[in-house]
Amino acid sequence: SYELTQPPSVSVSPGQTARISCSADALPKQYAYWYQQKPGQAPVLVIYKDGGRPSGIPERFSGSSSGTTVTLTISGVQAEDEADYYCQSADSSGTYVFGTGTKVTVL
Amino acid sequence: QVTLRESGPALVKPTQTLTLTCTFSGFSLSTSGMCVSWIRQPPGKALEWLARIDWDDDKYYSTSLKTRLTISKDTSKNQVVLTMTNMDPVDTATYYCARMGYSGYDDFDYWGQGTLVTVSS
Numbered sequence: 001s002y003e004l005t006q007p008p009s010v011s012v013s014p015g016q017t018a019r020i021s022c023s024a025d026a027l028p029k030q031y032a033y034w035y036q037q038k039p040g041q042a043p044v045l046v047i048y049k050d051g052g053r054p055s056g057i058p059e060r061f062s063g064s065s066s067g068t069t070v071t072l073t074i075s076g077v078q079a080e081d082e083a084d085y086y087c088q089s090a091d092s093s094g095t096y097v098f099g100t101g102t103k104v105t106v107l
Numbered sequence: 108q109v110t111l112r113e114s115g116p117a118l119v120k121p122t123q124t125l126t127l128t129c130t131f132s133g134f135s136l137s138t139s140g141m142c143v144s145w146i147r148q149p150p151g152k153a154l155e156w157l158a159r160i161d162w163d164d165d166k167y168y169s170t171s172l173k174t175r176l177t178i179s180k181d182t183s184k185n186q187v188v189l190t191m192t193n194m195d196p197v198d199t200a201t202y203y204c205a206r207m208g209y210s211g212y213d214d215f216d217y218w219g220q221g222t223l224v225t226v227s228s
Binding site for chain 2: 054
């Protein structure tokens with residue numbers, strides 16, 4: 001399997017835009033998914049298939065892909081968006097990998 | 108309404124075998140395409156995928172842990188069971204089960220609340 005690398009932390013002021021990258025160290029690239037995890041809680045899916053947004057997820061969450069890097073963008077960050085974020089993908093053998101995780105701090 | 112709930116021992120001793128049960132509702136593992144996975148998270152660390160079982164009983168395991176893991180299902184009880192042998196303190200983690208397959212893609216769309224397992228003598 002391969003690794004997904006994320007920046008350990010991202011800090012952003014309320015109302016600004018946070019961008020979290022997730023880079024794969026090898027091909028093939030599959031679709032990427034993003035999860036938000038608040039302290040003491042289970043992860044919540046916020047982006048599927050690189051850029052899809054599940055029902056109930058605010059429009060300020062969006063995802064994009066370029067080459068072997070995917071990016072989660074949170075536009076107009078709110079205090080409630082402070083959390084850990086994980087990317088996730090699959091490899092061709094039916095196994096899955098999570099990214100190293102990014103802590104988003106709202107200043 | 109889809110729910111999943113993990114259950115099992117909170118404390119196991121080194122070398123023992125861990126058995127965890129995921130009891131779910133709101134979907135059926137006999138439905139084509141449905142899957143359930145187990146994922147764990149050591150305190151303060153990242154998520155790690157462990158195993159997956161499909162509606163047709165296909166099974167997939169983490170490459171690094173496959174010799175220690177067994178996943179099974181009881182469709183009539185809406186349960187998925189994970190066993191992990193030869194437990195070590197580094198296996199201390201919160202263990203989650205999660206549903207997959209509803210979207211047709213590789214996302215985990217519903218998660219249980221997790222159960223913390225501590226490995227200590």
